[in-house]
Amino acid sequence: MTDELACAQCPVRDRAACASLDERERAELARGGRRRDLAAGETLFAVGDDNATCATLVSGALKIVSTDPEGEEHILSLIHPAGFAGELFAPLTDHEVVALTDCRVCLFSRKQLESTIERFPQLGAALLRRAQDDLHETRRWLDLAQTGDARRKVGGALMAFAEAASDSPCHPASRFDLPLSRAELASLLGLTIETVSRQVTRFERDGVIRRHGKRGIELVDPAPLTGG
Numbered sequence: 001m002t003d004e005l006a007c008a009q010c011p012v013r014d015r016a017a018c019a020s021l022d023e024r025e026r027a028e029l030a031r032g033g034r035r036r037d038l039a040a041g042e043t044l045f046a047v048g049d050d051n052a053t054c055a056t057l058v059s060g061a062l063k064i065v066s067t068d069p070e071g072e073e074h075i076l077s078l079i080h081p082a083g084f085a086g087e088l089f090a091p092l093t094d095h096e097v098v099a100l101t102d103c104r105v106c107l108f109s110r111k112q113l114e115s116t117i118e119r120f121p122q123l124g125a126a127l128l129r130r131a132q133d134d135l136h137e138t139r140r141w142l143d144l145a146q147t148g149d150a151r152r153k154v155g156g157a158l159m160a161f162a163e164a165a166s167d168s169p170c171h172p173a174s175r176f177d178l179p180l181s182r183a184e185l186a187s188l189l190g191l192t193i194e195t196v197s198r199q200v201t202r203f204e205r206d207g208v209i210r211r212h213g214k215r216g217i218e219l220v221d222p223a224p225l226t227g228g
Helices: 023-031 110-119 121-146 150-164 182-189 193-205
Strands: 002-004 034-038 043-045 053-059 062-067 073-079 096-099 103-109 175-177 209-212 216-219
Touching (some): 110 121, 121 182, 150 175, 182 193
Antiparallel strands (some): 002 034, 062 073, 175 216, 209 216
């Protein structure tokens, strides 16, 4: 599904890079953009694609993945609402960007985005800050994956998901849905599915979290998730 943008109703209008634009400037950017809905598992950008399009994630979660010669998928990073997907400086896509859940994105041509940045430099600065945040987040996942402590890995992942689901830069969301399956989370953290399940159960038993349904998580006492 691809439709014209409706910025006034956008749930991430105050957090995405386009928040750096005033209403007139944002309307000008939106005229060249399109909305697209993706089903879970659908590919947004494939390896080797021309980098002709960029996207802002409005809802859902995306994963950036690579595939080894044996065909095994490796999750490199995640993109959460208000996040940016696409390359402005590379001719071809290096990694796949795939919908983890049902998603909605705003799509812009790379040419149009570059032209808008030239006219409104504050958008370029906002995208640079977003890229820096994404790099910090990727390093965070790498750090979690490299530690040998399963409790720290799973606790850090739960806190990362809570922070990504929050509208506040200072406080994690009190309730959120896990964007990854147990198998995907285990792969990302370098653990087995059984170890992830044991750690989640332990956090629940200790009163740190409360589970709701298959993927719903409520933070009851978040301090232990980060070693507090």
